Every structure is written in structure tokens, then in C-alpha cells.
Amino acid sequence: MSxxxxxxxxxxxxxxxxxxxxxxxxxCPTRLLLDRVGSRWxxxxxxxxxxxxxxxxxxxxxxxxxxxxxxxxxxxxxxxERDGLVARRVxxxxxxxxxxxxxxxxxxxxxxxxxxxxxxxRYIPVVRDNARAFDGTL
Amino acid sequence: MSxxxxxxxxxxxxxxxxxxxxxxxxxCPTRLLLDRVGSRWxxxxxxxxxxxxxxxxxxxxxxxxxxxxxxxxxxxxxxxERDGLVARRVxxxxxxxxxxxxxxxxxxxxxxxxxxxxxxxRYIPVVRDNARAFDGTL
DNA sequence: CAGAATCCTGCGAGATACTG
DNA sequence: CAGTATCTCGCAGGATTCTG
Numbered sequence: 001m002s003x004x005x006x007x008x009x010x011x012x013x014x015x016x017x018x019x020x021x022x023x024x025x026x027x028c029p030t031r032l033l034l035d036r037v038g039s040r041w042x043x044x045x046x047x048x049x050x051x052x053x054x055x056x057x058x059x060x061x062x063x064x065x066x067x068x069x070x071x072x073x074x075x076x077x078x079x080x081e082r083d084g085l086v087a088r089r090v091x092x093x094x095x096x097x098x099x100x101x102x103x104x105x106x107x108x109x110x111x112x113x114x115x116x117x118x119x120x121x122r123y124i125p126v127v128r129d130n131a132r133a134f135d136g137t138l
Numbered sequence: 139m140s141x142x143x144x145x146x147x148x149x150x151x152x153x154x155x156x157x158x159x160x161x162x163x164x165x166c167p168t169r170l171l172l173d174r175v176g177s178r179w180x181x182x183x184x185x186x187x188x189x190x191x192x193x194x195x196x197x198x199x200x201x202x203x204x205x206x207x208x209x210x211x212x213x214x215x216x217x218x219e220r221d222g223l224v225a226r227r228v229x230x231x232x233x234x235x236x237x238x239x240x241x242x243x244x245x246x247x248x249x250x251x252x253x254x255x256x257x258x259x260r261y262i263p264v265v266r267d268n269a270r271a272f273d274g275t276l
Numbered sequence: 277c278a279g280a281a282t283c284c285t286g287c288g289a290g291a292t293a294c295t296g
Numbered sequence: 297c298a299g300t301a302t303c304t305c306g307c308a309g310g311a312t313t314c315t316g
Contacts, residue, residue: 196297196299208298209301234299
């Protein structure tokens with residue numbers, strides 16, 4: 001767990017692929033992203049940490065992300081840490097306290113996510129109406 | 139296959155909150171969005187249709203979305219049509235031709251998606267490096 | 277408190293074959 | 297060509313229990 005923290009890219013280096021069909025390719029960036037962010041828990045964890053605007057402990061996250069099992073939380077956090085999106089800080093007290101926060105990299109993900117979320121809040125009601133209408137006329 | 143509500147032991151708090159924690163709530167817009175767009179195929183379909191900038195036929199989509207089974211394609215398209223994101227046009231020829239295109243609503247989704255995609259193309263390499271480094275120092 | 281280990285289950289999703 | 301119908305299997309993900 002060395003410094004995957006400050007490991008920022010040269011913003012200049014470009015994408016690998018640009019055609020959408022490559023989503024099928026396991027190496028396609030967008031596919032890789034979806035493999036991670038496609039999960040509810042991952043997204044929720046990032047959004048929760050972003051909302052906290054600082055650190056949250058395991059139990060706090062567990063409370064905020066109502067309904068998540070400790071297993072899934074640990075798993076989700078580990079994946080995020082592995083990817084360098086979340087940083088883990090252990091306080092070596094007798095009952096250990098572990099704090100999680102978004103890394104700089106993790107924070108860059110918040111904006112695109114917010115875009116999705118804004119879309120959802122604006123249009124999902126329409127989508128629900130569509131779906132109901134569609135079902136009604138079946 | 140109509141309503142899938144009630145699967146959750148909704149906790150006592152009946153909140154109309156907008157905090158990210160609501161992703162747990164089956165009614166949360168963002169959750170609903172993730173349930174749809176979280177899937178690779180759905181995203182790929184929208185992106186493919188957006189890239190085509192017009193209509194695509196079933197077989198064309200099948201070709202573009204390499205590797206998808208007819209079942210998954212039909213399923214994905216039906217869901218998108220149900221949500222009003224994609225429009226279906228049937229040409230009643232002897233071998234029927236069916237065309238799909240994004241609706242106006244569907245097009246509004248492209249931008250947020252593009253945001254995600256740009257993030258992916260810029261940062262996924264970093265993420266991969268982080269993951270490899272993380273695994274290496276395990 | 278933070279997590280690891282274990283068991284169990286539903287259904288997401290692929291492959292295949294068939295029909296209008 | 298544009299789908300539907302079936303079967304199967306993997307594994308995500310929930311509940312539960314245990315430990316440092």
C-alpha cells in the first residue's frame with residue numbers, strides 16, 4: 001500500500017479506445033469502470049464519502065449505507081482502496097478505529113457521478129411514467 | 139413482472155431525503171438509474187445508438203455490440219423502450235425490419251454517460267496501475 | 277469495533293434451438 | 297430477420313458467526 005495516493009496521471013495522455021463496441025472488450029476503460037461503479041454499493045460508498053467531505057469510519061459508513069452487510073461493506077471498501085479511489089487510515093487504539101476517505105483520484109469521480117445523479121433526479125420520474133404507461137398498454 | 143416493491147424491510151424512517159444513503163431506497167432515482175444503466179449492455183446499447191446518430195436494426199446492433207446474445211439484446215432493448223429511452227419502428231416487409239433509435243429522452247442520457255466515459259478513459263489506466271501495485275504489495 | 281470465514285440462494289446472463 | 301423459449305451455471309450478495 002505504498003503511495004497510490006499521489007499517483008496522478010499526466011492529464012494529457014489520451015484514451016485507449018473510442019468506439020462504444022469495445023465495451024465488450026475486457027480491457028475497455030468504460031467497461032472496467034462499469035464493472036466497478038455499476039454496483040450500487042460502490043457508487044453509494046463514493047457518494048457517501050463525498051457527502052461527508054472528510055473521513056468516515058467503518059461503522060459510520062455502515063450506518064449511512066443503510067442495509068449493507070459488513071461483508072459487502074468490507075468488500076466494497078477493499079475494492080475501492082485497491083483501485084486507489086479510497087484511502088484507509090488505521091488508528092491503532094485498543095478498539096481499533098479505521099477511517100476512510102476519498103483520495104484525490106476518488107474525488108475526480110464524484111463529478112461524473114453527480115452528472116448521472118442529476119440526470120436521474122430530473123428524468124427518472126419521466127422514465128417511471130413511461131414504464132407504467134408501457135405496462136398499461138401491454 | 140410488474141412491481142417488485144416490498145422486497146425490503148423498509149426501516150421506520152420514511153424520508154424524502156436526497157442524501158446518497160437513499161440509494162438503498164428502491165424509489166431513489168439514482169438507484170433506479172443504476173438498476174438500468176449499471177448494466178454493460180444497456181449502456182452499450184445507448185452509446186451505440188448515440189454513435190450511430192440515427193437508426194440501427196436489430197442485426198446491426200447485434201453486430202456492433204459484439205458478443206451479445208439475441209436474448210440479452212432483445213431484453214435490453216425492450217427495457218429501454220419501456221423506459222422511453224429508445225424508440226422502436228417496425229417496417230412491415232416480408233422479412234420484417236425493425237429499427238431502433240434514441241428518443242429525445244434517451245439522448246439526454248448520453249451526456250452524463252459521456253462524462254463517465256471520459257473519466258474512464260482518462261483515469262482507468264491509473265486505476266489499473268493502482269490495483270496492480272496494490273496486489274503486488276499484498 | 278473492524279473485519280474474516282463460512283454457508284446458502286436467487287437470478288443475471290450465456291448458449292442453444294425454435295418460430296412467424 | 298427478429299425475436300421467443302428453455303436450460304444451465306456462476307457468482308453476486310445476504311445472513312450469520314467468530315476473532316484480534
